[in-house]
Amino acid sequence: MHDDVHHEAWRDRVAPELLDAVRQGKIPEVLRWLEDGLPADWQDTEGCSLIFLAAYHRRWAVIDGLLAHGASVDLPDRRGWTPLFWAAFNGHADIVSFLIGRGANPDVRNEDGEWPLFWAVYKGHTAVVRHLLIGGAKRNQIDADGHDELWLAKNLGRQDIVAILEGPRGPRPNRALRGTSDEGI
CATH class of the missing domain: 1.25.40.20 (Ankyrin repeat-containing domain)
Structure with missing residues (x-):
């Protein structure tokens, strides 16, 4: 595509x-x-x-x-590509963000079992990866060969994306409000 x-x-x-x-x-x-x-x-x-x-x-x-x-917003074309899938594949972070904000499914799969996050990682679209994760995309989905997006990022040497995928999985609680330290985390 x-x-x-x-x-x-x-x-x-x-x-x-x-x-x-x-x-x-x-x-x-x-x-x-x-x-x-x-x-x-x-x-x-x-x-x-x-x-x-x-x-x-x-x-x-x-x-x-x-x-x-x-x-x-998730109506697929003949190949099973939704507008969000296409935007993620082509690196259009603004479109990805807009469509997710309008309810697009960030984990939609096409007829080949591919999904937007996997393609964004493969193509090296760091901003798209961020927007997909912020928009609720699931991590650790497995492709037909048993690989997830972290495996792919590591094998392609995409260290910036590896850091994002290995990073925090959501907002961290404000420890100052709880009166605790970061020790042991």
Whole structure:
């Protein structure tokens, strides 16, 4: 997969004006299409949804409008890739953060059993790894070969990501408020 959306796949089932409105972030025009009966979860021939197209173009208001009309933030394309999966694979930390904030599943798996955190580690997208973990992504998931993302980070020499994955698993309690020290931790 590459950092691209095949726009020609969209042309066979919906007017180019709608696609242009999504790409340009013209939310009133997009909402008119939805009010006229276009399903909020409409997909092109490749299975890409309007949310996928809006995420690709970083059109946050369009995504929010689609979600308000019942669209699924986790609707996969034909390969099982959701917009979050695509964003993580391609290193778009801002999109990952936005989609998780809108309820995207950070642990979604595609038809090959792959998940966003594993790909973010593989590709060396440190910021994406952070956003996925902050967003609730599970650590220590196992791939078909019995490997987790920490194993992958270590084997690829991604020390910055190893440090993140081995780091604290959540917010540390404020010890000053409890009157305890860090000894023994």
